Amino acid sequence: MNYNVGVIAGDGIGPEIVSEARKVLDAIGAKFGHTFTYDEILMGGCSIDATGVPLTDDAIAHAKAADAVLMGSIGGNTATSPWYKLEPSLRPEAGLLKLRKALNLFANLRPAYLYEELKEACPLRDDIIGDGFDMMIMRELTGGLYFGERKTEEVDGVMTATDTLTYNENEIRRIAKRGFDIAMKRRRKVTSVDKANVLDSSRLWRKIVEEVAKDYPEVTYEHMLVDNCAMQLVKDPKQFDVILTENMFGDILSDEASMVTGSIGMLSSASLNDTKFGLYEPSGGSAPDIAGKGIANPIATILSAAMMLRYSFDLDKEADAIENAVKKVLKAGYRTIDIMPQEEAKKATVTQVGTARMGDLIVENL
Numbered sequence: 104m105n106y107n108v109g110v111i112a113g114d115g116i117g118p119e120i121v122s123e124a125r126k127v128l129d130a131i132g133a134k135f136g137h138t139f140t141y142d143e144i145l146m147g148g149c150s151i152d153a154t155g156v157p158l159t160d161d162a163i164a165h166a167k168a169a170d171a172v173l174m175g176s177i178g179g180n181t182a183t184s185p186w187y188k189l190e191p192s193l194r195p196e197a198g199l200l201k202l203r204k205a206l207n208l209f210a211n212l213r214p215a216y217l218y219e220e221l222k223e224a225c226p227l228r229d230d231i232i233g234d235g236f237d238m239m240i241m242r243e244l245t246g247g248l249y250f251g252e253r254k255t256e257e258v259d260g261v262m263t264a265t266d267t268l269t270y271n272e273n274e275i276r277r278i279a280k281r282g283f284d285i286a287m288k289r290r291r292k293v294t295s296v297d298k299a300n301v302l303d304s305s306r307l308w309r310k311i312v313e314e315v316a317k318d319y320p321e322v323t324y325e326h327m328l329v330d331n332c333a334m335q336l337v338k339d340p341k342q343f344d345v346i347l348t349e350n351m352f353g354d355i356l357s358d359e360a361s362m363v364t365g366s367i368g369m370l371s372s373a374s375l376n377d378t379k380f381g382l383y384e385p386s387g388g389s390a391p392d393i394a395g396k397g398i399a400n401p402i403a404t405i406l407s408a409a410m411m412l413r414y415s416f417d418l419d420k421e422a423d424a425i426e427n428a429v430k431k432v433l434k435a436g437y438r439t440i441d442i443m444p445q446e447e448a449k450k451a452t453v454t455q456v457g458t459a460r461m462g463d464l465i466v467e468n469l
């Protein structure tokens with residue numbers, strides 16, 4: 104079967120990590136008898152440079168026409184890049200937000216899993232790590248602060264900036280259902296994270312989650328305030344199965360969860376709508392500090408490609424093959440620099456490799 108994959112390589116390390124994921128997809132195609140054709144789509148800083156805007160209507164049309172989209176990352180150094188002198192709607196991130204909205208990608212799944220082999224890269228103590236942990240962050244992606252009205256204006260001679268956080272019950276219900284559905288396929292526990300002690304939007308979130316929970320009697324659920332959740336993620340990450348939360352909290356908590364798995368370079372993600380379509384991308388950014396050096400970890404992008412095979416194309420065997428190959432390569436001791444702490448470097452059993460070599464090793468182990 105032929106699959107038409109839209110590819111947004113993007114900026115910074117984006118092109119480096121996406122080309123490794125394409126390498127792996129091509130190898131999967133050859134092994135299992137599929138073809139993947141790639142439609143390259145411009146988004147982010149590279150689109151600004153080429154067209155003056157971070158995402159053109161033509162780019163949106165190509166993304167919509169694809170069977171699924173694989174993405175690297177967009178953006179630059181927000182302190183120094185000229186892209187951040189442009190008005191906000193013309194900056195790289197505006198392209199990504201516009202695409203998420205245009206494709207109605209409301210459900211963002213970010214699986215944070217500690218590989219046995221990466222315990223050394225996890226900054227937590229051994230007694231906290233125990234047998235490891237495996238959680239799914241289910242982040243609402245098309246509402247909340249990211250999409251509310253915002254303005255900067257002078258009020259009584261004082262510069263004043265406003266961002267608004269709005270959720271309606273339908274937006275909350277559909278993401279909550281997704282969260283409980285996923286929990287049914289996992290360890291049947293949902294932790295709904297909010298700030299209901301302060302925010303109206305969180306109080307509505309809690310009310311709707313409680314209604315949805317009634318349809319899932321087999322799932323244990325709890326509410327947790329976001330500040331406590333941030334703390335619990337490092338105190339006892341094992342307690343979490345599905346973390347269900349709104350857009351901004353999910354953005355922040357998923358970066359935190361990634362670090363307890365060893366590195367942001369390990370955290371894959373799928374952004375889904377209510378069809379089989381999805382946008383698959385690593386959770387981390389364009390990493391301007393290491394772009395062009397050939398040292399970025401491509402595993403999150405490769406695992407995102409595996410999620411694409413599983414969720415958009417129903418190719419479970421093929422997705423398993425990628426995930427197993429990643430495990431084998433880690434077991435054999437290969438590490439990119441982000442998952443290789445100093446003490447590990449001294450061990451003869453561990454070998455540091457760059458981006459392309461890591462991609463090749465995963466292909467060799469398929």
Ligand SMILES: NC(=O)c1ccc[n+]([C@@H]2O[C@H](COP(=O)([O-])OP(=O)(O)OC[C@H]3O[C@@H](n4cnc5c(N)ncnc54)[C@H](O)[C@@H]3O)[C@@H](O)[C@H]2O)c1
Pocket residue numbers: 116120175176177178179180181196199367368369384385386387388389390391392393398399400401403441
């Ligand atoms: N989905 C996306 O495209 C996305 C996500 C997050 C940030 N961004 C953008 O990326 C730019 C840089 O943001 P930032 O520096 O705050 O976050 P970042 O995630 O790009 O980088 C944070 C740190 O993590 C490291 N890192 C990230 N991915 C890595 C990988 N695959 N391998 C090894 N190390 C990795 C970086 O080197 C850096 O030290 C900004 O413009 C931001 O808006 C884009």
Ligand SMILES: CC(C)[C@H](C(=O)O)[C@@H](O)C(=O)O
Pocket residue numbers: 178196199200354386
């Ligand atoms: C680049 C940025 C807009 C984006 C977000 O905040 O959603 C990123 O941080 C992410 O986590 O995908």
Ligand SMILES: [Mg+2]
Pocket residue numbers: 354355358386
């Ligand atoms: Mg983020």
